[in-house]
Every structure is written in structure tokens, then in C-alpha cells.
Amino acid sequence: QIRYAKAKEMNPITRKLDYFTRVFYQNEYAKELRMGNMGALLQEDYEQTAEEKIACAKKYAPKLIGISLASELITSVLFNVGLLGYLMWRYLTDVAFTLGDFSVGISATWKLFMRVNQLIGFLAQFQEHSIYAEKFRTFVTQKPQILNGTEKAEAFKSLELRHVSFTYPFPEKNPKQVLSDVSFTVRKGEKIAIVGQNGSGKTTLVKLLLRFYDPTQGHILCNGKWIGEYPIASYRNQFGTVFQDFQLFSETVAENIMVKRPLSGQQRKDAETALQKADMLERINDLPNKMDTLVGREFAPDGAVFSGGETQKLAIARAIAKDAPVLILDEPSSALDPIAENKMFETIFDSFRDKTVIYILHRLSSATFADRIYLLENGQIAEQGTHSELIAQNGKYADMFHKQAEKYIS
Numbered sequence: 382q383i384r385y386a387k388a389k390e391m392n393p394i395t396r397k398l399d400y401f402t403r404v405f406y407q408n409e410y411a412k413e414l415r416m417g418n419m420g421a422l423l424q425e426d427y428e429q430t431a432e433e434k435i436a437c438a439k440k441y442a443p444k445l446i447g448i449s450l451a452s453e454l455i456t457s458v459l460f461n462v463g464l465l466g467y468l469m470w471r472y473l474t475d476v477a478f479t480l481g482d483f484s485v486g487i488s489a490t491w492k493l494f495m496r497v498n499q500l501i502g503f504l505a506q507f508q509e510h511s512i513y514a515e516k517f518r519t520f521v522t523q524k525p526q527i528l529n530g531t532e533k534a535e536a537f538k539s540l541e542l543r544h545v546s547f548t549y550p551f552p553e554k555n556p557k558q559v560l561s562d563v564s565f566t567v568r569k570g571e572k573i574a575i576v577g578q579n580g581s582g583k584t585t586l587v588k589l590l591l592r593f594y595d596p597t598q599g600h601i602l603c604n605g606k607w608i609g610e611y612p613i614a615s616y617r618n619q620f621g622t623v624f625q626d627f628q629l630f631s632e633t634v635a636e637n638i639m640v641k642r643p644l645s646g647q648q649r650k651d652a653e654t655a656l657q658k659a660d661m662l663e664r665i666n667d668l669p670n671k672m673d674t675l676v677g678r679e680f681a682p683d684g685a686v687f688s689g690g691e692t693q694k695l696a697i698a699r700a701i702a703k704d705a706p707v708l709i710l711d712e713p714s715s716a717l718d719p720i721a722e723n724k725m726f727e728t729i730f731d732s733f734r735d736k737t738v739i740y741i742l743h744r745l746s747s748a749t750f751a752d753r754i755y756l757l758e759n760g761q762i763a764e765q766g767t768h769s770e771l772i773a774q775n776g777k778y779a780d781m782f783h784k785q786a787e788k789y790i791s
């Protein structure tokens with residue numbers, strides 16, 4: 382129990398130390414650490430945390446050392462002194478008790494002592510592990526909040542948000558409603574743009590569509606049925622996604638694109654086609670092992686390192702290769718220059734001509750491609766329509782569009 386209490390207190394301290402180690406080790410922090418004073422701040426925190434770790438170890442040391450000393454003493458006195466004394470006494474007082482009996486006695490006593498000691502150790506370990514097992518059991522028996530349905534998914538026809546509101550459960554004291562009474566329908570083949578200021582709830586809307594959370598109020602329907610009726614994996618499988626913070630994994634380029642292993646000849650061809658469409662094939666073919674080059678330098682000194690824009694293009698290649706009926710893009714062009722962005726949207730709308738595309742945008746120039754635009758403001762749909770309708774309306778969208786356009790024209 383004492384060891385358990387110590388581990389419990391030590392855990393957050395160790396996690397903090399792990400964080401500092403990670404920050405100094407991972408590539409993405411390297412530039413900031415070199416440029417500013419953050420390294421010194423973190424090192425100070427690291428040293429303070431290391432002191433906390435030492436203090437925690439010291440706090441429990443007397444009890445732990447006391448207990449192991451006491452148990453050593455008891456067992457040693459009982460077995461070594463007690464039994465040895467007894468054997469000695471028998472040898473001295475009993476003529477029939479030979480030197481052979483004495484030495485056999487010592488070796489038997491020693492073996493018995495070792496075995497009993499081991500047994501006591503095991504019993505103590507059992508008890509210690511059962512405390513951890515209890516914690517683990519509580520964790521694995523947690524009921525998921527997003528429940529699986531059983532309905533078989535049919536070919537995609539539509540997605541509908543019906544009076545959807547959402548509040549994150551954090552911060553607990555003052556939770557803020559992020560989406561309020563949002564309703565709209567997206568039909569097969571439509572291209573829908575979602576625009577709005579930072580923090581207006583666009584990404585949250587995408588998370589709800591992908592069922593990372595369920596709405597606090599209202600429902601999302603796919604093909605006319607509540608999305609909770611479908612198994613989560615098969616529901617999500619309908620979507621190809623490109624997130625703002627898209628991640629490449631330390632696997633080969635081809636595996637990052639196809640998300641599969643091993644790859645058949647056809648799948649390798651599909652990966653190549655997707656890379657070609659995303660304008661990355663030439664770059665990949667220049668790599669030492671082409672599509673089979675490992676991504677990142679963490680495990681391979683000659684691994685491939687990509688720029689932000691190239692990473693986004695690879696994300697798009699992955700989405701193209703998945704060939705899902707609905708494509709969701711959360712600011713897919715933030716790391717691209719305007720020319721590359723334009724080309725990317727042309728590729729996407731060409732590859733997904735008959736499919737549904739829902740895309741979040743900052744630069745409104747690409748919203749002109751959309752069949753319908755929704756402008757979110759403080760979690761509500763403030764305006765909706767096609768680009769020309771919204772420009773004619775001369776409201777917030779038109780204002781945002783003109784302000785952005787002015788920057789390019791002047």
C-alpha cells in the first residue's frame with residue numbers, strides 16, 4: 382500500500398518530467414527552443430520537478446526502508462538465529478545428532494528460509510498488484526459515451542444537422558455553448574464551404590459530423606437516420622478527411638497514403654495516382670527509396686522530411702486514395718501558397734466531381750467553388766447561400782470577401 386501511494390504521488394511528477402524530455406527531443410519544438418528563452422524556463426521547471434521527485438522518494442523512504450529492515454530482521458532472526466541456534470544446541474547436547482545431521486540441517490534450513498522468503502514476497506506482490514488491477518479494471522469497464530449502433534450503412538445520400546447545439550464539458554465551471562441551433566442538409570455530390578472567424582465553431586461542427594462527440598441538443602442524420610444507429614467505424618469510413626493538424630506517421634510514404642500493409646501491385650498504383658493528383662509524385666520519386674522511403678528521421682537517418690505545404694499535399698493524396706463518398710477538409714490549404722491552393726482545389730473538385738465535399742476555409746477565394754456557403758458566427762449560421770448570392774446580400778460574408786480581396790489587389 383505504501384508503494385502504491387508512492388506510485389500515485391509520483392505519477393504526475395514523472396509525467397511532467399516525460400513532457401520536458403519530449404520537448405527537448407522532438408523536432409517540432411527545436412526552432413522555438415533555439416530562438417527564445419523557453420529552453421531556460423523549461424530547464425528550470427525540469428530541475429524543480431526533479432526536486433519534487435527526490436522529495437517524494439525521500440518522503441516514502443523511511444517507511445519503505447523501515448518495513449523491509451523489519452521484515453529482514455524478523456525472518457533472519459527467526460530462521461537464521463533461531464534455527465541455527467536450535468541445530469547447534471542439538472549438536473552439543475544430543476550424541477545421536479551427528480555433524481552430518483548438523484550440515485544437512487543448515488542447508489535444509491537455508492533452502493526453507495529462501496523459499497518462505499520468496500513466498501512472502503510473492504504474496505506481498507499479489508496484494509500490491511491487486512491494487513493496480515483494481516484501477517485498471519475501473520478504467521477498462523468505463524462505458525464509452527459514443528455508443529455503437531447496428532444499422533448497416535447504405536450508399537451515401539445525405540447528411541442533415543437538425544437543431545444541433547453543442548457545449549464542451551470543459552471548463553467544468555463555466556462551459557460555453559460552441560454551437561447553437563445549427564440546421565442544414567448536405568446532399569450527395571454537393572460542395573459545401575463553411576467559413577467564419579477563428580473560434581466560431583467550424584472545427585467543432587466537423588468533429589460532430591465525424592461523431593467524435595454527440596451533440597448536446599439536436600441530431601445529425603445520415604440518409605435520414607440518426608448517425609448513432611450505425612456502427613461508428615462503418616459510419617466514419619464514409620469520410621475522407623484532411624485535418625488542419627494532419628499527421629504523417631513514421632512508416633513508408635506508400636503506407637502513409639494507403640493506410641495499409643502489405644500493399645498489392647494495384648494498391649501501389651493507386652498510391653502513385655493519388656500522389657500524382659496531389660502534385661507530389663515527382664518529389665516522392667526523388668527520394669532514395671521512392672514510395673518506400675520511411676517518413677521522418679526518428680528511426681532512419683535518410684528518412685524523408687516534408688515541408689508544411691508538402692505534408693498537406695500528402696494528406697490530400699491520402700484522402701484521394703481513400704476514395705470515400707464524402708470528403709471533409711478542415712483548412713486544407715493553410716500551408717499552401719495561393720497558386721498551390723487554387724491548384725489543390727481544382728484537383729479535389731476534379732477527383733471528387735460526383736462526391737460530396739465539405740470544406741472549412743479561411744481564404745475565401747476558394748469558397749467561390751462551393752454550391753453553398755455557410756457563414757458561422759458565434760456558433761450560429763449567420764448567412765448562407767452561393768458566393769454570388771452572399772455578395773449580392775452585401776452582409777458579413779461580402780464584407781469579409783472584399784477585405785481579403787483588397788489585400789491581393791492593392
Ligand code: ADP
Pocket residue numbers: 549550551552559577578579580581582583584585586
Ligand atoms: P474554429 O474551427 O471556428 O476556429 P473551434 O470549433 O475549433 O473553432 O472552436 C470553437 C470554440 O470551442 C473555441 O472557443 C474553442 O476554444 C472551444 N473548444 C474547441 N475545442 C475544445 C475542447 N476540446 N474543449 C473545450 N473547448 C474547446
